[in-house]
Amino acid sequence: MRLLTLVMLSLVVSAVADKRPNILFILVDDQSPFDLKLYNPKSTLETPNLDKLAAQGVVFDGAYHMGSSSGAVCTPSRHMIMSGRTVWHLPVSPWAARTSPPQLEQQTIPAVFNRAGYATMRTCKMGNSYEAANKLFTVRRDASKRGGTDESGSAWHAEQVLNYLRDRGANQDTKPFLIYYGFSHPHDTRDGKPELLAKYGATNHTDETNPPSLHSLQPPLPANYLPKHPFDNTDMNVRDEVSVSGVWKNRDEASIRNEIGRQYACSDNIDLQIGRVLNRLEEMGELDNTYIIYTADHGIAIGHHGLMGKQNLYQHCWRVPFIVKGPGIPAGRRVEGNIYLLDLLATLCDLASIQPPQTNEGTSFKPVLTGEKTAMRQVLYGAYAGGAKPGMRCVKQGDWKLIQYESADGKAKHTQLFNLAENPNELLTEHGSPNLADDPNHAEKLAEMKKLLLSEMRRLDDPWRFADQPSDNLPPPPAPPKKIKKKK
Numbered sequence: 282m283r284l285l286t287l288v289m290l291s292l293v294v295s296a297v298a299d300k301r302p303n304i305l306f307i308l309v310d311d312q313s314p315f316d317l318k319l320y321n322p323k324s325t326l327e328t329p330n331l332d333k334l335a336a337q338g339v340v341f342d343g344a345y346h347m348g349s350s351s352g353a354v355c356t357p358s359r360h361m362i363m364s365g366r367t368v369w370h371l372p373v374s375p376w377a378a379r380t381s382p383p384q385l386e387q388q389t390i391p392a393v394f395n396r397a398g399y400a401t402m403r404t405c406k407m408g409n410s411y412e413a414a415n416k417l418f419t420v421r422r423d424a425s426k427r428g429g430t431d432e433s434g435s436a437w438h439a440e441q442v443l444n445y446l447r448d449r450g451a452n453q454d455t456k457p458f459l460i461y462y463g464f465s466h467p468h469d470t471r472d473g474k475p476e477l478l479a480k481y482g483a484t485n486h487t488d489e490t491n492p493p494s495l496h497s498l499q500p501p502l503p504a505n506y507l508p509k510h511p512f513d514n515t516d517m518n519v520r521d522e523v524s525v526s527g528v529w530k531n532r533d534e535a536s537i538r539n540e541i542g543r544q545y546a547c548s549d550n551i552d553l554q555i556g557r558v559l560n561r562l563e564e565m566g567e568l569d570n571t572y573i574i575y576t577a578d579h580g581i582a583i584g585h586h587g588l589m590g591k592q593n594l595y596q597h598c599w600r601v602p603f604i605v606k607g608p609g610i611p612a613g614r615r616v617e618g619n620i621y622l623l624d625l626l627a628t629l630c631d632l633a634s635i636q637p638p639q640t641n642e643g644t645s646f647k648p649v650l651t652g653e654k655t656a657m658r659q660v661l662y663g664a665y666a667g668g669a670k671p672g673m674r675c676v677k678q679g680d681w682k683l684i685q686y687e688s689a690d691g692k693a694k695h696t697q698l699f700n701l702a703e704n705p706n707e708l709l710t711e712h713g714s715p716n717l718a719d720d721p722n723h724a725e726k727l728a729e730m731k732k733l734l735l736s737e738m739r740r741l742d743d744p745w746r747f748a749d750q751p752s753d754n755l756p757p758p759p760a761p762p763k764k765i766k767k768k769k
């Protein structure tokens with residue numbers, strides 16, 4: 282009798298456990314929010330599955346990655362996603378030994394969800410990521426797939442998830458799942474599938490000395506396109522600015538429009554692959570009990586402001602697309618949010634009723650998802666220190682944004698002040714839009730934003746200061762840990 286009670290109790294417990302929500306976290310590599318029609322009505326990229334997801338859930342206008350101490354912006358971004366820690370407190374940060382707890386990987390998404398009894402699965406690219414955490418997923422199917430066929434491109438990642446879901450069904454696995462559904466694209470090399478390249482008038486261009494042909498189906502130039510970035514931003518010769526296959530140092534209209542066409546061909550394919558997985562979840566009856574999060578590790582320039590890469594702090598690179606759908610999230614909403622990618626761990630824990638680890642520094646934005654709040658914070662900070670130091674910093678409050686640039690040798694030195702409500706594309710003097718940082722009428726606002734930037738740099742343990750800031754007696758930071766590869 283006692284045994285029977287125990288058996289019945291365990292059945293009840295597992296029935297309760299079954300109701301915990303699943304999580305499908307979709308992460309693409311290098312996508313600007315402005316690539317998507319959801320964020321830029323002039324975009325010609327077609328993403329029916331993301332549009333549907335957005336209509337059924339909530340779209341964030343203010344989602345950001347906090348920055349990078351390396352040219353490989355992917356790496357710190359992916360550490361922040363996994364660990365919920367701020368940009369200067371990561372195992373890959375300059376003062377890692379002092380600011381990042383030992384064995385942090387044991388407090389990351391896969392470790393936390395494994396301990397909570399979730400089934401965890403991951404597919405994504407290899408490299409420029411967080412290997413110690415990645416290998417903790419119970420099922421891991423990683424490979425870099427940036428080719429133009431189903432086997433060598435994004436469909437491969439979809440297959441891994443579909444196979445996993447099939448095996449789950451076959452094994453009658455009733456644990457809730459957390460699937461990390463990552464793609465290797467639209468990161469370059471942007472080798473799209475032939476039919477999708479044709480849809481966007483693009484070719485997989487390989488001749489560095491001659492531009493590709495212009496085509497009417499190629500996407501238009503971005504509103505803030507420039508043939509050259511007008512000043513030294515502290516890292517003008519980073520790999521993305523000079524050696525991306527298909528563009529290299531070329532910034533002519535045809536090269537840029539063709540490359541955006543390639544980007545769209547890759548993103549269009551990703552959308553199709555997302556649709557396949559969502560359809561399968563629906564067939565399995567799991568869709569309504571699954572939180573689906575869509576985002577990118579950071580944005581990308583491809584012609585905006587004369588830049589190609591992600592190594593800058595303009596909105597096209599600092600911001601990320603961010604869409605969430607799931608149980609209890611009202612449909613069809615649009616919010617500012619003011620979240621960082623590093624808030625994900627805390628939020629996923631909150632949605633799954635799991636205690637976040639003590640090492641977490643992010644804030645759950647569940648109140649934004651459920652409609653209790655429209656934004657999590659007022660001030661946002663961004664950093665890029667992959668080139669000359671201190672590099673670039675930005676701070677945003679309301680419509681106002683300050684970006685400051687400086688190299689230690691003084692060769693690069695520039696300050697920009699934007700009102701994003703009036704100038705959402707961050708148009709520069711070269712576009713005919715004056716730099717408000719040079720306008721005496723905005724001197725007070727400039728001083729206020731500079732003060733805000735310093736307070737954020739202090740709060741977040743930024744290891745550098747600009748020449749016009751107090752030195753705070755900071756010692757020069759040590760060289761970054763060896764694991765960071767500089768070039769990607």
Ligand SMILES: [Ca+2]
Pocket residue numbers: 310311354355468578579
């Ligand atoms: Ca990336």
